Amino acid sequence: MASRKEQKEQARAARIAQEQEAAAKAQRTRRLQVFGGVIAIAVVVIVVVIALSVGGSKSTSGSSLTTDAKAKAAAAYVATELKNIPQSGTTLGSPSAKVTLTYFGDLQCPICADFTKGIGGGGLPQFIQNDVRHGKVKIVYRSFCTASCNNTSVSNPQQLFNTQQVAAYAAGKQNKFWNYAEIFYREQGTEGTPYVTSGYLSGIAQEIPGLNMSAWQSARKDQTLHTQVNTDNSVATTDGIQATPALVIKGPKGIQSLGAGILTYAQLEAGVKAVS
Amino acid sequence: MSAMAGPAEHQVGGAGSRPDRLMLAILIFTTIGFADAAYLTYVHYHGFSALACFGAHSGHSSCQTVQSSQWSELDGVPVALLGLIGYVGLYVSYLVAARVNAELGRAAAFGIALIGFGFSMYLTYREIFTIHAICEWCVGSAVCLTVLTVLTAVRYLRAGTAGT
Structure with a gap:
């Protein structure tokens, strides 16, 4: 069992x-x-x-620049942003402003684009509306090759840098440099790619309201503008500038480097106070 | 079947039993990744001046280059914010595994980690071959997601054999 x-x-x-x-x-x-x-x-x-x-x-690439609705919107925004602010060459603001902010930039530099567009805390748009528009400060743009010179996707980066910067300076001959630069930054392509072509540069010019295209094309051949870009680069090197955007502020109380990078509106204002 | 559910449930760590080492490691890496993504999201909205970065690129921080590139956003939404949402999703899946349904929670955790891993690999590819700059914070998050993918996969599969 x-x-x-x-x-x-x-x-x-x-x-x-x-x-x-x-x-x-x-x-x-x-x-x-x-x-x-x-x-x-x-x-x-x-x-x-x-x-x-x-x-x-x-x-967002530059290939369809002129037909892109976004590009048109950017051009319209820039026109409104800069409306009634005096421009002369690469200078934005009243010539009699006591404080001068020198902006060393490279049109292919994405950090310059962010600073200019106000992304990542960039204070330039607010600074333009509050300080430049009211005649307190003028901004002088100078060219310094950084991202463009590191662009190995093109055969001659330095030459392309000169061509693109001169294209903007040529618009400055018609007092529209800032329109050109601001639109360029807003429609900037991917860093390190060969997006800056002849068509791209012309496309930006075509978007600027009131820009005489034939005069702009002629001005691009102006040797003094090419010399100006080279001089800007030399000045930047002499001043110890190593990056873009680099900002130097000058006023009645002296001159001060604000450093490089995306400066906030508060940092720009502190610079103005220090030299005023 | 029900006899097997017992030990499998206990392995979740938090459903009344002591947390196992695997779950502890998962929580550590999730927290590191969450903090990383939260920091990058903060920087995106409050200014790159707060961005601490060791690399240099084109005369400026390589993190700034990556964070300001077109690849830093997906249809207007910062990638860092998407990462942050992913890490919150991981925490939610751990809670689901502990309180509601162990298998569902573990499977969800693995799925979220795998999606994050895949996208972070794509972004790392863009950093190296398109932007030509490396953001240490992004790499940090990619490492966390890689480890989390392995750990959550082991957690899911190991629980499956626990009762045998």
């Missing part, structure tokens, strides 16, 4: 073990299926996100 009872117990235990093993196997299979499903869903999500990212980058 005891032997039969033991046999029954053993059989029961074996059956339970078998059932447990089968259940565990089924669960493992199900988990692996869910695991594969999660991977598949994640891959789809990643592909969609990357597609969105690539699509977004294409829409």
